[in-house]
Amino acid sequence: AEIEHDIHEALDNDWFEAHFQPIVDTSSGEVAGFEALMRMRHPDKGLLSPAGIIEVAEETAIIGRIGDRILEAAIANLARLTSHTGMSDTYVAVNFSPMQFESPLPLRLVRLLDRYGILPHRLVVEITEAVLMHDNPEIRTILNEIHTLGCRIALDDFGTGYSSLSYMSRFPVDIVKIDQSFVRSIEDGSGIGQKNRMLVEGIAAISHKMNCLVVAEGVETAAQYGVLREIGIDCAQGYHFARPRQVDDILAELQQRK
Numbered sequence: 131a132e133i134e135h136d137i138h139e140a141l142d143n144d145w146f147e148a149h150f151q152p153i154v155d156t157s158s159g160e161v162a163g164f165e166a167l168m169r170m171r172h173p174d175k176g177l178l179s180p181a182g183i184i185e186v187a188e189e190t191a192i193i194g195r196i197g198d199r200i201l202e203a204a205i206a207n208l209a210r211l212t213s214h215t216g217m218s219d220t221y222v223a224v225n226f227s228p229m230q231f232e233s234p235l236p237l238r239l240v241r242l243l244d245r246y247g248i249l250p251h252r253l254v255v256e257i258t259e260a261v262l263m264h265d266n267p268e269i270r271t272i273l274n275e276i277h278t279l280g281c282r283i284a285l286d287d288f289g290t291g292y293s294s295l296s297y298m299s300r301f302p303v304d305i306v307k308i309d310q311s312f313v314r315s316i317e318d319g320s321g322i323g324q325k326n327r328m329l330v331e332g333i334a335a336i337s338h339k340m341n342c343l344v345v346a347e348g349v350e351t352a353a354q355y356g357v358l359r360e361i362g363i364d365c366a367q368g369y370h371f372a373r374p375r376q377v378d379d380i381l382a383e384l385q386q387r388k
């Protein structure tokens with residue numbers, strides 16, 4: 131109940147923020163895009179991570195309102211980054227909960243993108259198995275509409291679910307995000323690390339055959355990044371490159387480097 135109270139206060143007082151974590155193109159080393167990660171800036175409790183918040187918000191259906199805020203914050207911040215840096219082709223990837231896939235969503239996306247002057251391919255809609263699991267025809271229709279608009283669909287936490295492979299053929303997937311559990315220890319030549327490496331090679335091969343881009347998540351070391359580049363992963367994301375941060379901080383850093 132305390133979290134519920136915090137959520138309502140946060141909506142009323144604009145405490146939700148979209149922090150940006152870069153996703154790096156492994157062939158150029160350039161930033162290809164950013165994942166927007168929700169944070170709540172509570173005046174007494176500080177910056178809160180989404181873990182507990184999302185769970186409660188999904189139970190009470192208030193996730194729709196939070197999701198709208200994060201979506202707008204993500205697109206607005208991408209527009210801001212674009213105007214300050216000229217990064218005109220970088221994308222923002224936004225996490226969606228199952229309940230957000232309602233029939234007005236595609237039109238809402240069109241309007242938001244239009245309002246901020248962002249082309250549709252620069253929005254990536256990240257979904258997890260929870261969105262696809264029940265094979266709800268309405269959700270499938272909405273995903274197809276979003277894809278037809280030109281937005282891209284990413285399968286998040288790939289490889290950890292029950293029937294991830296079948297989602298690739300049944301839904302319009304453009305990007306596969308390999309879960310961070312496979313990346314951990316991937317630089318070890320033996321044991322779990324070696325097995326994870328083989329799994330990542332296999333997932334990458336299947337994804338590329340299905341014309342999907344492959345992003346590895348949770349890359350924390352140069353050694354892990356090296357292995358992923360050897361394997362031919364397209365993009366990488368993780369603390370090795372940067373933690374999720376406010377766009378103001380990202381802009382300040384870019385300014386300093388000039």
Ligand code: G
Binds near residue numbers: 166167168200227
């Ligand atoms: O950044 P981090 O550790 O705190 O995120 C924890 C989890 O919360 C991740 O699984 C992430 O996908 C999820 N998450 C982050 N932001 C959002 C959001 O805006 N909407 C939804 N539905 N999930 C999010």
Ligand code: G
Binds near residue numbers: 348
């Ligand atoms: O579930 P999803 O993949 O959307 O969430 C990504 C989560 O991983 C976020 O909570 C984000 O803060 C976190 N994250 C991002 N990079 C790293 C990393 O290098 N290591 C770890 N342990 N977590 C990371």
Ligand code: MN
Binds near residue numbers: 225286
């Ligand atoms: Mn994600």
Ligand code: NA
Binds near residue numbers: 286288308310
């Ligand atoms: Na993930």
